[in-house]
Amino acid sequence: MxxxxxxxxxxxPYVAITTFVVGHWWRYRHDQFAWTSRSTQLxxxxxLGWASPAFHYGALAAVGGHxxxxxxxxxxxxxxxxxxxxxxxxxxxxxxxxxLVTLVGFLGLVYRRTTSPRVRRTTTxxxxxxYFLLTVLIVMGCWMTFGHTLFTSDPYNYRSSIADWWRSxxxxxxxxxxxxxxxxxxxxxxxxxxxxxxxxxxxxxxxAWSIPLxxxxxxxxxxxxxxxxxxxAREARSR
Amino acid sequence: xxxRAQVGMVMNLDKCIGCHTCSVTCKQVWTNRxxxxxxxxxxxxxxxxxxxPRRWEDQEQWKGGWxxxxxxxxxxxxxxxxxxxxxxxxxxxLPQIDDYYEPWTYDYEKLITAPLSDRDPVARxxxxxxxxxxxxxxxxxxxxxxLAGAPERIDQDPLTAGIQEQVKAxxxxxxxxxxxxxxxxxxxxSCVASCPSGAMYKREEDGIVLVDQEKCRGWRFCVSxxxxxxxxxxxxxxxxxxxxxxxxxxxxxxxxxxxxxCVGRIRYIGLVLYDADRVExxxxxxxEHDLLDAQRDVFLDPDDPEVRARAAAxxxxxxxxxxxxxxxxxxxxxxxxxxxxxxxxxxxLPMVWYVPPLSPIVSALEEDGYEADPxxxxxxxxxxxxxxxxxxxxxxxxxxxxxxxVLRRLAAMRGHMRKREVLGEHDEEIAGAAGMSxxxxxxxxxxxxxAKYDDRYVIPQAHAELGERLMEQQGACGLDFEGGPGNCxxxxxxxxxxxxxxxxxxxxxxxxxxxxxxxxxxRRDDAAGQGGGGA
Numbered sequence: 197m198x199x200x201x202x203x204x205x206x207x208x209p210y211v212a213i214t215t216f217v218v219g220h221w222w223r224y225r226h227d228q229f230a231w232t233s234r235s236t237q238l239x240x241x242x243x244l245g246w247a248s249p250a251f252h253y254g255a256l257a258a259v260g261g262h263x264x265x266x267x268x269x270x271x272x273x274x275x276x277x278x279x280x281x282x283x284x285x286x287x288x289x290x291x292x293x294x295x296l297v298t299l300v301g302f303l304g305l306v307y308r309r310t311t312s313p314r315v316r317r318t319t320t321x322x323x324x325x326x327y328f329l330l331t332v333l334i335v336m337g338c339w340m341t342f343g344h345t346l347f348t349s350d351p352y353n354y355r356s357s358i359a360d361w362w363r364s365x366x367x368x369x370x371x372x373x374x375x376x377x378x379x380x381x382x383x384x385x386x387x388x389x390x391x392x393x394x395x396x397x398x399x400x401x402x403x404a405w406s407i408p409l410x411x412x413x414x415x416x417x418x419x420x421x422x423x424x425x426x427x428x429a430r431e432a433r434s435r
Numbered sequence: 436x437x438x439r440a441q442v443g444m445v446m447n448l449d450k451c452i453g454c455h456t457c458s459v460t461c462k463q464v465w466t467n468r469x470x471x472x473x474x475x476x477x478x479x480x481x482x483x484x485x486x487x488p489r490r491w492e493d494q495e496q497w498k499g500g501w502x503x504x505x506x507x508x509x510x511x512x513x514x515x516x517x518x519x520x521x522x523x524x525x526x527x528x529l530p531q532i533d534d535y536y537e538p539w540t541y542d543y544e545k546l547i548t549a550p551l552s553d554r555d556p557v558a559r560x561x562x563x564x565x566x567x568x569x570x571x572x573x574x575x576x577x578x579x580x581x582l583a584g585a586p587e588r589i590d591q592d593p594l595t596a597g598i599q600e601q602v603k604a605x606x607x608x609x610x611x612x613x614x615x616x617x618x619x620x621x622x623x624x625s626c627v628a629s630c631p632s633g634a635m636y637k638r639e640e641d642g643i644v645l646v647d648q649e650k651c652r653g654w655r656f657c658v659s660x661x662x663x664x665x666x667x668x669x670x671x672x673x674x675x676x677x678x679x680x681x682x683x684x685x686x687x688x689x690x691x692x693x694x695x696x697c698v699g700r701i702r703y704i705g706l707v708l709y710d711a712d713r714v715e716x717x718x719x720x721x722x723e724h725d726l727l728d729a730q731r732d733v734f735l736d737p738d739d740p741e742v743r744a745r746a747a748a749x750x751x752x753x754x755x756x757x758x759x760x761x762x763x764x765x766x767x768x769x770x771x772x773x774x775x776x777x778x779x780x781x782x783x784l785p786m787v788w789y790v791p792p793l794s795p796i797v798s799a800l801e802e803d804g805y806e807a808d809p810x811x812x813x814x815x816x817x818x819x820x821x822x823x824x825x826x827x828x829x830x831x832x833x834x835x836x837x838x839x840x841v842l843r844r845l846a847a848m849r850g851h852m853r854k855r856e857v858l859g860e861h862d863e864e865i866a867g868a869a870g871m872s873x874x875x876x877x878x879x880x881x882x883x884x885x886a887k888y889d890d891r892y893v894i895p896q897a898h899a900e901l902g903e904r905l906m907e908q909q910g911a912c913g914l915d916f917e918g919g920p921g922n923c924x925x926x927x928x929x930x931x932x933x934x935x936x937x938x939x940x941x942x943x944x945x946x947x948x949x950x951x952x953x954x955x956x957x958r959r960d961d962a963a964g965q966g967g968g969g970a
Contacts, residue, residue: 200463227903228649228650229648229672229674230650230672231652232651232653232673232674233652233654233673234652234653235653235654235655235668235673236530236670237525237526237655238529238530238531238532238655238668238670239531239564239670240531241525241529241531244525245525246525248524248525249522249524249525251524252524253524271956300522313564313565313567314532314564315567317564317565317566318670318671338641350698369960380558384758397518403652405630406652407520408520408523408631408632408633408652408654409520409634411516411520411631411632411633412516412517412518412520414633416511416626416627416628417623417624417627417628418633418635418636418637419636419637419639420636420637420638420639421638421640422638422640422897
């Protein structure tokens with residue numbers, strides 16, 4: 197295990213996780229005003245109508261696929277009778293569809309952002325870095341799904357290698373060998389992904405945590421009180 | 436019965452001269468900053484005309500406001516909660532900025548830096564969205580002011596549906612009036628109901644509808660959900676903004692900027708007490724023509740001892756109840772019944788009402804060579820279809836009888852006062868013919884024609900002292916930072932969390948006037964959530 201391996205497969209993940217957690221705490225506490233989707237739909241609705249839902253729904257499906265693939269150990273799925281072959285086809289086809297939909301939506305969004313002068317002008321440096329990382333992640337993700345899982349005579353079983361490493365990080369016992377044995381594209385995907393998570397709290401991506409599911413259950417009209425009767429206020433104060 | 440107070444407004448359209456002073460002063464105060472260039476919390480539209488944003492009144496296109504479902508229950512016209520969440524990534528009903536207009540500025544610098552030349556230097560228009568030159572401007576604020584472009588575009592006004600031919604045919608003698616518009620601060624606000632984040636709220640004390648700038652996540656459904664298109668999306672901050680009814684002034688007992696600066700003195704501000712328990716039922720009456728009376732029935736009579744007792748029990752301060760008795764808004768909307776809500780058919784129970792203009796009728800008569808004598812005006816009100824139908828589409832969900840009734844009362848007031856002042860005669864017949872008493876006629880005259888400042892604006896101050904012992908927080912405890920010399924309780928960084936902004940009903944929290952936090956450099960809006968944060 198070289199120093200480089202430790203840096204990439206031990207230090208980087210923990211630094212990224214720390215940045216992710218502390219960054220979110222800091223941002224949530226100090227920057228509510230900029231916590232928004234930063235929608236540009238008002239400026240230009242061209243392309244957005246199909247590209248944005250495609251990208252977001254595709255990405256949500258892809259995130260779900262990652263959760264299943266990385267968090268559920270192979271031993272668990274095989275113990276309930278799901279064979280590796282079946283799992284591979286399921287993951288490949290579902291993941292392939294999600295990846296393609298994400299990719300097409302993402303290309304549409306990039307096209308719109310680069311060709312619409314109004315939207316281009318709203319693009320910050322952080323946005324550009326986010327877009328760059330997303331491009332790399334999505335392209336490599338599709339490549340892995342199609343090149344290493346679906347259309348190959350020798351499918352790579354990431355669940356018995358790099359997924360073990362991913363889980364081992366959270367057991368605080370990083371299994372570096374599980375990662376270093378993976379094909380290069382898997383390794384690169386993982387490294388870029390950690391950079392992405394480190395960037396996450398400082399970018400517009402934070403709006404992902406604000407999916408307003410509570411809307412389904414709340415009353416339509418909300419009231420707020422500015423002043424409460426003194427008696428109630430005193431009670432709250434003494435608490 | 437749950438009594439709440441609402442600050443409402445009435446605008447007397449007969450007196451609006453379309454000078455846009457309200458719009459300009461409002462813009463200078465609230466929307467003169469990046470990302471808000473295209474926003475006019477207050478705008479003045481020429482009617483007939485397309486409005487701002489163009490054709491905002493056409494809810495078949497924009498899907499704002501409420502409608503009744505097949506079972507007669509109230510629902511958002513744009514669809515239910517699940518549908519909203521599913522279309523959150525691209526709001527199908529959101530206007531594009533071009534539906535308002537692309538904001539621009541001019542290369543003013545050119546005027547002083549241009550080299551000496553035979554020709555005068557020109558300041559070119561530049562888009563405030565892209566910075567690119569805009570040589571072909573085809574929309575702007577008040578683009579169709581004073582019927583500009585009307586021959587080509589007047590039939591695109593949604594209100595002329597069904598009366599287009601008549602409006603067009605009589606364009607040469609067209610009637611025209613101005614419609615100043617602000618947020619309606621509705622009793623049943625569909626923008627609040629549309630906001631998935633719960634960032635929009637109605638203040639319980641005075642009914643002002645605001646956007647919490649820190650809770651807004653930019654999902655944009657308030658913009659499309661408001662049928663009046665009076666919630667705007669700031670494209671720089673990514674947050675929604677809207678008319679605040681100048682709440683810092685209202686809280687201090689002062690009228691809004693638009694009202695204060697109105698040269699025609701057309702605006703009235705006052706309290707209306709209403710029954711919050713009856714709002715939903717009033718918004719759900721099956722027949723659109725009943726909405727006006729349903730909303731009037733939600734209003735409570737502040738002279739009724741039972742209402743007053745109930746209001747006091749519900750925490751409305753005594754001076755507010757007194758102010759509600761003197762309210763010009765309640766008088767014009769309920770007592771004299773000359774003010775009408777804007778587009779009641781949107782079912783939001785709007786709280787900015789309008790006295791319809793008599794002038795289209797009068798000027799049409801004068802075109803025909805009549806002196807506008809009330810004896811002529813009465814039959815004309817019955818006979819003139821176009822202005823009445825048009826006003827009905829605007830103010831009474833298409834019921835012309837309501838408009839005729841109001842115009843009759845306004846004409847009777849004029850006739851009565853003319854007889855009294857010009858001829859020195861006392862005639863009870865004119866008022867009686869419009870179903871009014873002489874006393875009502877003369878009171879109404881005082882309110883509408885004399886329109887003294889103190890009669891137009893009856894605004895009780897906010898009761899800040901009800902919040903907490905504010906004096907301590909502001910004054911005696913001004914030095915009460917950690918380790919400081921203050922003596923009314925230690926403020927620690929931990930307690931800061933409770934002191935933030937507004938509390939939701941029932942939650943603990945405190946009024947945000949805490950010097951420690953200001954000194955701490957936290958960029959915070961004031962307690963009402965909106966305002967400085969957008970600036």
